[in-house]
Amino acid sequence: MKLICWNVRGLGMPRTVRRLQHMLRDINPSVVLLIETKLRSAQMAQVRRRCGFINGIDVDAVGRSGGLSMGWKNNCDVSLRSYSQRHIDVLINDDSDGKLWRCTGFYGAPEEQHRAAAWNLLRQINDMPEIPWLIIGDFNEIAFLNEKQGGLTRSDRQMQEFRRVLSDCEVEDIGYKGRWYTWEKWRFESNNIRERLDRGVANSPWLNLFPRYVLNHLSHSFSDHCPLLLNTQDGENSNKTWHFRFEASWLLEDSCEPEV
Template sequence: MKLICWNVRGLGMPRTVRRLQHMLRDINSSVVFLIETKLRSAQIAQIRRRCGFINGIDVDAVGRSGGLSIGWRNNCDVSLRSYSQRHIDVLINDDADGKQWRCTRFYGAHEEQHRAAAWNLLRQINDTPETPWLIIGDFNEIAFLNEKQGGLTRSDRQMREFRRVLSDCEVEDIGYKGRWYTWEKGRFESNNIRERLDRGVANSPWLNLFPRYVLNHLSHSFSDHCPLLLNTQDGEHSNKTWHFRFKATWLLEDSCEPEVQKLWATSVGSTPEKLRQVGVGLENWFWKLKMARKVTVKGLKEQLTQLCEQNPIDDILAEITDVKLNLNFEMEKEELYWEQRSRVNWLRNGDKNTTFFHRFASQQQKKNKVESLIDENGDSIDTNESLLNLATRYFTDLFHSDGVSSPAPILEGVEPCITNSMNENLDREFTKDEVLKALKVMSPLKASGEDGLGAVFYQRF
């Protein structure tokens, strides 16, 4: 199971929501826990569902601070134990491996005067010591001085109180992979502060239940907290079939127009044949572009991780900002791809915050797949060969005719409505201007024709 925990520092901006969607789509986690949503529960529920987590529990923000949300997919059985402004405590039954364990999402108090109440909350819910228990979240505190760099020295008393509550609850730090800190503030060396405020802690039964777990500190391009990715087991991956189709994202590439010009100049034959050759060439170009995109995004994330692990001098902090901007730009290209998949103009002219945007895009492939059919005998069939044979028989019978001696009796009741003048206009050859005019008024991102080259291709080239 994969679990994401992140202090997002507010989800009121559409750009932040899009970044969250991109990350969740890339990781494909089963459970997500969001801290500091700064939204009402109804608002965060909409965002959670838009990200693909139909099931969930949401806690209102208080004014402009706080707000919690946990979402899970259908392959998880999650039941609520308790919740507050500081925590959501659930019991997870993982269908993938049949394991049951307890998970508490925690948000520690930012103000020192409220820390004692937050620690006592953990002590109060520590009522099932035999149950495997994981606590994960933003504790807003460090355990030792080496978990902080820059700024004022943390009070030893505060750190001692934090370590004491972990001891009282009989949980221990589960460690991490990635950069050492999870929170950062300040873009210049003189005011830069880094701390490890977010972590996971667990009791012995949980550690015994998941001996091969991994907790990663992920890189990101927004929020001052980094996401935590917990993986309790190896995931399974499935291969997806890809078919050629000209994608509007390619127009953002400097090499797109020269590539089209080169392919058109080297193609031979009739216009449809030349377009087919252009499509084949663009298909190969796309795969190279896609591989390069993966390498670019992966490289930017790795570069960001390496930079964040270095001493925060001004040059390094400036480079971090530059890498984040480049990473955001690559994600904008990915977002345009999802717009085209949705086949709707909801994101046009910058209005990108729609409720069912990703739902429509993700369901497009599902709508194009036939899972099963009912045959002539009322039996359900679902194998590929049986589906193909049944569909072939059905449409063969549908479009088969035994013939009629004369259609005259059928046509007697049909009144003519097409005049000779209208018929002449309909039979006229299309002119170049008419075709160009029709192409210009077509929606650029609607479904393409047989050649895979949509209206946006012809409008541009």
């Protein structure tokens, strides 16, 4: 199964919708998750259907920000569990393999003061640990300093809170192929900022269910985020990108040396 996840940064212009239609036609995913649509649900439903996804769920934008949409093809058996301004949670029954798994599209809070509430939402919906679970989306946060280049240094506390919620939900980063960053601001070398804000994380049952998955960071044109393309049955999955992680602040912990 192919799944596209993309923070599109608004779909209010006909030209943007046409570009999205072209991309989805070329890739032909079974499920598409669109983040930050900046549209009312009725408007987004029209866009989703024009893109060939008759079935789906659309969440209103708040003013000129936010908005979520998840659509799926007719041959997909998808059932909605819950949704909010920050997430869409579904169960997918993959008839081709007879596999049942859970997919949560997530949009993390752009504002730091609202991030704790977003993390608590993930903890609240972590109610089916036995079901293979994938969370994919724009988390609006990095886990380690090497996931950011340029701009202000991210505080240790913010990254620790992100890593803590992943640990609490018993999910781990599933890696990627392609460029290391998923979001870019400014193009001049003097002020360029790049961060890995978009990712997929999954629990052990999901990783065991789909050992051949691949997550690609695709090139982007009309958004400052790149699309994520997940293929659950792509290949041997031996060329994912993994990074050794180390924070200098860990050296200050008394338990560091015994743990190492």
